[in-house]
Amino acid sequence: xxxxxxLTASAVVLSTLFSTPCCAQYPxxxxxSYLDPATGANFTTWTAKPDSSGSxxxxxxxxxxxxxxxxxxxxxxxxxxxxxxSADRTGWCGIAHGGHMIQGLxxxxxxxxxxxxxxxxxxxxxxxxxxxxxxxxxxxxSSSVNDTGYELIYRCENCFAWEDGEGYLGSMKSSSGELGFxxxxxxxxxxxxxxxxxxxxxxxxxxxxxxxxxxDGLTAPDYSALADGYRRSLxxxxxxxxxx
Ligand code: HEM
Ligand SMILES: *[C@@H]1O[C@H](CO)[C@@H](O)[C@H](O)[C@H]1NC(C)=O
Ligand SMILES: *[C@@H]1O[C@H](CO)[C@@H](O)[C@H](O)[C@H]1NC(C)=O
Ligand SMILES: *[C@@H]1O[C@H](CO)[C@@H](O)[C@H](O)[C@H]1NC(C)=O
Numbered sequence: 616x617x618x619x620x621x622l623t624a625s626a627v628v629l630s631t632l633f634s635t636p637c638c639a640q641y642p643x644x645x646x647x648s649y650l651d652p653a654t655g656a657n658f659t660t661w662t663a664k665p666d667s668s669g670s671x672x673x674x675x676x677x678x679x680x681x682x683x684x685x686x687x688x689x690x691x692x693x694x695x696x697x698x699x700x701s702a703d704r705t706g707w708c709g710i711a712h713g714g715h716m717i718q719g720l721x722x723x724x725x726x727x728x729x730x731x732x733x734x735x736x737x738x739x740x741x742x743x744x745x746x747x748x749x750x751x752x753x754x755x756x757s758s759s760v761n762d763t764g765y766e767l768i769y770r771c772e773n774c775f776a777w778e779d780g781e782g783y784l785g786s787m788k789s790s791s792g793e794l795g796f797x798x799x800x801x802x803x804x805x806x807x808x809x810x811x812x813x814x815x816x817x818x819x820x821x822x823x824x825x826x827x828x829x830x831d832g833l834t835a836p837d838y839s840a841l842a843d844g845y846r847r848s849l850x851x852x853x854x855x856x857x858x859x
Pocket of ligand 2: 657
């Protein structure tokens with residue numbers, strides 16, 4: 616009896632994990648676009664509405680290399696814009712590459728002292744994810760923070776294939792025509808916010824979802840120029856000299 620109940624319980628877990636999109640209960644993401652005036656990048660975006668109390672809200676956008684539909688992309692340029700609940704309750708938001716929290720590359724972003732900080736994370740269960748040990752890198756192209764939200768445009772290299780340091784390998788292939796993404800958002804910012812490798816996050820109280828994007832509309836003919844253009848954009852945005 617007990618073992619039967621256990622069996623039924625794990626069958627439910629399995630069918631949830633592998634359920635088809637038809638039955639998932641995730642909120643819909645609203646499709647749109649965002650033209651970044653500084654770089655000229657035109658992102659296809661997905662927007663999550665604020666939560667039931669009117670707080671939060673996330674827009675995530677992607678631009679892919681020109682040949683991503685034929686050759687598996689290893690990188691993308693991302694746009695992340697997240698609403699804060701208030702000037703004091705600034706929160707965190709994150710993107711799940713692959714569309715699931717567990718065993719996919721997680722990128723977490725949050726504002727701290729006028730800058731947007733980030734951390735790559737890896738989850739093996741639905742708990743606070745540990746630091747990701749793989750080779751993904753992020754380069755900030757521009758960022759902004761104010762009392763109502765924070766925004767980041769970034770280049771994410773080696774972000775479509777993942778390893779957990781213990782032999783697990785995962786990836787998503789742009790040549791398949793579709794890419795899976797997920798988002799999550801919390802009202803409260805991380806503990807130890809000034810130290811990306813040492814943060815502690817609370818659960819994503821303001822929402823989460825997962826969706827699939829068609830690669831077709833995401834490629835940019837001028838991707839290489841956009842990816843290299845961040846030095847120029849840094850000069851414009853922050854008035855600093857480019858690093859060579
Ligand atoms: C303290 C940290 C975290 C906890 C305790 C946590 C917990 C959970 C739980 C329990 C679920 C399943 C909810 C359900 O199906 O009803 C979930 C789903 C999800 N989480 Fe997290 N999470 C955390 C951090 C993160 C982070 C940092 C990200 C992204 C950067 C993330 C992305 C997602 C996504 C996309 C889903 C929905 C898809 C899926 O179930 O895999 N989570 N999380
Ligand atoms: C940006 O993309 C959107 C959606 O595809 C399109 O409607 C818009 O005309 C594009 N803008 C520019 C400047 O290319
Ligand atoms: C705050 O930043 C967001 C973008 O992150 C922008 O849309 C909004 O206009 C800004 N608000 C103010 C008061 O500057
Ligand atoms: C980065 O790691 C992934 C996953 O192990 C691997 O497929 C990829 O070849 C690596 N890329 C580089 C440039 O080392």
